Amino acid sequence: MIKEITAGQLDTGQFIAGKVEEIRAAVGSGTAINALSGGVDSSVVTMLGHRALGKSLRTTFIENGLMREGEAQRVAGLFGRLGVPVEVVDAREEFFAALRGVTDPEEKREAITQTFYKKVFGRIVKASGAKHLLQGTILTDVDETVAGIKRQHNVFEQLGINPQEAFGYAILEPLIQLRKDGVRKVGKALGLPSEIFERIPFPGPALAARVIGEATPERIETARQATTIVERILGATSAFQYMAILHQDRVTGMVGGRREFGQQVEIRCWDSLDAREARPTRLPFDVLDSLAREVISGVPGVVSVTYSITTKPPSTIEAV
Amino acid sequence: MIKEITAGQLDTGQFIAGKVEEIRAAVGSGTAINALSGGVDSSVVTMLGHRALGKSLRTTFIENGLMREGEAQRVAGLFGRLGVPVEVVDAREEFFAALRGVTDPEEKREAITQTFYKKVFGRIVKASGAKHLLQGTILTDVDETVAGIKRQHNVFEQLGINPQEAFGYAILEPLIQLRKDGVRKVGKALGLPSEIFERIPFPGPALAARVIGEATPERIETARQATTIVERILGATSAFQYMAILHQDRVTGMVGGRREFGQQVEIRCWDSLDAREARPTRLPFDVLDSLAREVISGVPGVVSVTYSITTKPPSTIEAV
Numbered sequence: 001m002i003k004e005i006t007a008g009q010l011d012t013g014q015f016i017a018g019k020v021e022e023i024r025a026a027v028g029s030g031t032a033i034n035a036l037s038g039g040v041d042s043s044v045v046t047m048l049g050h051r052a053l054g055k056s057l058r059t060t061f062i063e064n065g066l067m068r069e070g071e072a073q074r075v076a077g078l079f080g081r082l083g084v085p086v087e088v089v090d091a092r093e094e095f096f097a098a099l100r101g102v103t104d105p106e107e108k109r110e111a112i113t114q115t116f117y118k119k120v121f122g123r124i125v126k127a128s129g130a131k132h133l134l135q136g137t138i139l140t141d142v143d144e145t146v147a148g149i150k151r152q153h154n155v156f157e158q159l160g161i162n163p164q165e166a167f168g169y170a171i172l173e174p175l176i177q178l179r180k181d182g183v184r185k186v187g188k189a190l191g192l193p194s195e196i197f198e199r200i201p202f203p204g205p206a207l208a209a210r211v212i213g214e215a216t217p218e219r220i221e222t223a224r225q226a227t228t229i230v231e232r233i234l235g236a237t238s239a240f241q242y243m244a245i246l247h248q249d250r251v252t253g254m255v256g257g258r259r260e261f262g263q264q265v266e267i268r269c270w271d272s273l274d275a276r277e278a279r280p281t282r283l284p285f286d287v288l289d290s291l292a293r294e295v296i297s298g299v300p301g302v303v304s305v306t307y308s309i310t311t312k313p314p315s316t317i318e319a320v
Numbered sequence: 321m322i323k324e325i326t327a328g329q330l331d332t333g334q335f336i337a338g339k340v341e342e343i344r345a346a347v348g349s350g351t352a353i354n355a356l357s358g359g360v361d362s363s364v365v366t367m368l369g370h371r372a373l374g375k376s377l378r379t380t381f382i383e384n385g386l387m388r389e390g391e392a393q394r395v396a397g398l399f400g401r402l403g404v405p406v407e408v409v410d411a412r413e414e415f416f417a418a419l420r421g422v423t424d425p426e427e428k429r430e431a432i433t434q435t436f437y438k439k440v441f442g443r444i445v446k447a448s449g450a451k452h453l454l455q456g457t458i459l460t461d462v463d464e465t466v467a468g469i470k471r472q473h474n475v476f477e478q479l480g481i482n483p484q485e486a487f488g489y490a491i492l493e494p495l496i497q498l499r500k501d502g503v504r505k506v507g508k509a510l511g512l513p514s515e516i517f518e519r520i521p522f523p524g525p526a527l528a529a530r531v532i533g534e535a536t537p538e539r540i541e542t543a544r545q546a547t548t549i550v551e552r553i554l555g556a557t558s559a560f561q562y563m564a565i566l567h568q569d570r571v572t573g574m575v576g577g578r579r580e581f582g583q584q585v586e587i588r589c590w591d592s593l594d595a596r597e598a599r600p601t602r603l604p605f606d607v608l609d610s611l612a613r614e615v616i617s618g619v620p621g622v623v624s625v626t627y628s629i630t631t632k633p634p635s636t637i638e639a640v
Binding site for chain 1: 609
């Protein structure tokens with residue numbers, strides 16, 4: 001049973017000092033490794049690990065080709081300015097190879113997870129010689145695993161490290177007693193900039209969850225361009241989350257006076273407290289009009305834009 | 321060169337008397353046949369033909385399975401009350417057989433046209449012994465054929481009647497000098513009820529144009545149910561046209577607490593003068609909310625509803 005530390009109870013100074021001590025004690029003169037995604041949890045773990053280990057921590061950012069425009073540069077740059085070196089690993093080809101021909105949403109997620117752990121990060125961990133792995137698991141992840149929402153995994157098995165080899169490997173989860181609000185408090189105390197906390201949530205499978213059907217490099221690029229536009233235009237709203245989804249269905253459009261069977265982008269923008277229930281934000285029609293116009297002029301091949309008007313439930317936040 | 325009669329020039333009493341005389345003179349003691357769709361043009365032709373020929377006109381309504389809820393009963397009932405007998409021919413199986421496996425929009429249109437002319441109506445014409453065919457061609461149809469928008473057709477060839485047999489057959493097009501506004505004036509003068517004129521336009525391929533992908537009986541039924549709801553809720557607006565489109569893409573939804581890969585319906589509602597340019601009607605969000613709620617509760621299998629926010633161009637009025 002893990003003992004929760006609520007955000008109210010949390011003394012960030014004491015918490016950070018304690019975790020830094022624990023990490024140092026565990027790793028000793030060895031090295032540790034972690035994967036940074038740019039999300040809140042992995043960013044806070046990176047800062048804690050860096051404070052504890054300095055150059056004995058290897059932080060990698062795996063470029064899977066499925067992220068927002070300029071994401072690798074943004075995250076590496078941000079941590080670079082904080083004095084934390086981040087190694088960007090270009091694994092785009094491996095991810096797209098794993099996604100080739102996969103159209104089922106669950107199979108897409110599985111392909112991304114497998115490629116991440118078994119192939120790319122597993123290889124990096126083994127090659128690094130690091131025996132300590134820092135992970136940003138939080139208490140909510142544990143709850144969801146227990147409740148059966150997320151599957152329980154043996155991380156080393158996922159990494160393709162067999163039980164014999166795994167002897168001597170250790171996983172460190174310094175955030176496991178916290179929930180999201182506690183993690184944010186720790187992150188702020190560690191000096192992480194506000195942009196880490198203010199970004200709207202982005203799904204694990206990244207843009208692969210934002211295309212219906214196969215996630216080819218071309219289709220991901222289309223979804224990425226639409227995402228950039230939607231996030232720019234809706235960045236000023238107080239909405240809980242917003243997104244652009246590339247559909248697989250083709251619809252008729254007129255391009256240069258000719259009929260063209262083109263692509264459709266669906267925009268979703270949600271009002272919600274905790275993502276359990278949500279309703280479409282009542283955006284002014286002038287904003288909806290700008291969204292449609294800019295997506296159509298800025299994203300080649302798109303002839304139609306829709307706005308989701310369904311509540312959750314029965315919709316979900318993401319489309320696939 | 322066909323001499324246009326503008327709505328302004330049109331003397332409906334004189335026009336009707338002249339056309340009745342022409343039809344009587346052409347058909348003589350023979351019989352004529354026509355296909356009634358319930359649209360303005362074919363309705364006006366039916367009334368003119370009935371006035372000219374009485375029982376020597378056979379009017380058929382071909383039930384293709386692709387029309388609005390209760391359409392055959394509505395049209396036959398309406399003309400029955402005007403004293404015009406309409407024979408409803410159930411050809412649903414033939415149309416669905418022709419549409420099986422067809423997903424390309426142009427091929428769907430072609431399958432419907434071929435089934436209508438070559439198979440169903442051709443067979444009825446040949447069996448009827450009628451040598452005169454009344455058609456609701458208007459001047460705009462001729463213009464579009466000349467401009468290459470519609471293909472030119474030899475109607476008898478389309479009906480599968482070969483040139484030798486076609487000797488003796490004649491096609492009568494009493495509305496060919498008029499445009500839509502003139503046709504409406506004539507229709508009102510002939511005593512057609514306002515519901516014939518007030519219905520929003522419906523595409524030729526009917527609900528087959530309102531499903532993306534294959535038009536199976538089940539998918540057409542889904543589109544039909546959504547259409548009924550959308551036309552009921554938006555019937556009070558002054559919009560130019562509105563519609564429900566069933567997508568082929570599946571999106572994730574929550575039904576009874578479980579994840580379900582369900583269907584999506586797109587709603588379009590257009591402000592337009594003449595369909596050449598159009599913009600989405602700025603419906604109040606309360607109305608959008610009702611649309612989504614009622615489609616989801618009234619149409620099994622639908623978990624997501626969107627509203628088109630694109631202008632025409634680059635969108636078109638219909639999706640396929």
